[in-house]
Amino acid sequence: MTTLDCIDEGGKCFVSSVNISGKMRCRLYDLGFVKNTAVECIKKNKTICAYQVRGTVIALHNDTSALVSVIKI
Template identity: 40%
Template sequence: MSNLAELCPGQTGIVTGYKEAASMRRRLQDLGFVPGTCVKCLGKSPLGDPCAYLVRKTVVALRREDAGQVTVEPCGSGQAAVRRKETGQAAPEAEKAVQAAEASRKRKGTGRWKK
């Protein structure tokens, strides 16, 4: 189980819940971050924080600290693949390759906007 802040640019995840003391839970729910929602991390701002997320066809920027309050399952599971088909996201193979690339990038700490 990881959280939203851990998604790399280009990576997709399914919201599973919220951390315990999620002070801004209601606000996040209003924006559409409810369990089962597919969220894609689009990119980081030039200074690395906040991040832009695609959720329910809108783009919302969250700071790392706030994004960390949302737990997600990074895509790859069956349910995710179905949703991805619906929302017209990238194919799983490409996604996996991207994820691998991103994981290595993340280790170098240079994850950025991803095509």
């Protein structure tokens, strides 16, 4: 198991857990970051990455991505 920010560009994974509380946790759930959801890293930058989740591309800062536990495919 690793975190979302460690997935390489083009890499795929499944969400294991979201280790954030409060409004950000609700926002990530609303965006589709729920357990067993497939995620693909579309574009990676130094501070922000784009992920495809349930047919939608979503950009997250690396500090937020680091709080999402995933399982690499």
